[in-house]
Amino acid sequence: MTIKKIKETCLYVNDLKKCKAFYHNQLGFEVIGEVKDRHIFFRAGESVLLCFIAEASSKGGNLPPHFGAGQLHLAFEVSKADYPTWKEKIAKFSIPIEQEFDWGGGYLSFYFRDPDKHLLEVVMEGMWERK
Template structure:
């Protein structure tokens, strides 16, 4: 038995409108689901980014309760050759790059935060190969 991929990843946020403005408005992730006062779902390549309000989802009755607090980390892989374009777009949109790291394979990644302080990363293909 094997798995194909991680299909969805959760972030827990405080303000869905701010998250929508950031992930959809600034980063361009298409919205595929939105329920006011509960969640925002976004398409990211072949995966889904779920943004939940933790004070709501920790009280779930139908689904298993889930929530988290703190600086959750997610890395987004960009297509070959687009890494520098993403860095440029961050600067143009006023998104502060916190740190850029050069890894063993001489590949680089950079870190930034969403409005809730979640730590996000842009990585090129091959970083984990």
């Protein structure tokens, strides 16, 4: 069996309004699902970003219970051509870039935080491709 990709990534957040303002209004992710006081789902390229209120999802319901805490990390892949535009977009909203890293081979990434202090990274396409 071969896994093609990670289809969904999940973050646990404290405030869905702040989450929506950040991921939808600032980063421009399309909202594809929302349940008041429980979760909001975003389209992130070909993947889906699921943002849950941990207390609500820990109770289960139609699906098994799940929850988490802490400052998690995830990376968004962009084309090399779009990388500078993403840095400008983040700066436009006064979101501090904590670090930019040169991975060698012409690949860069930069790190910033969402309202819940999750560490987000923008990476250039091709950085993790098989050689």
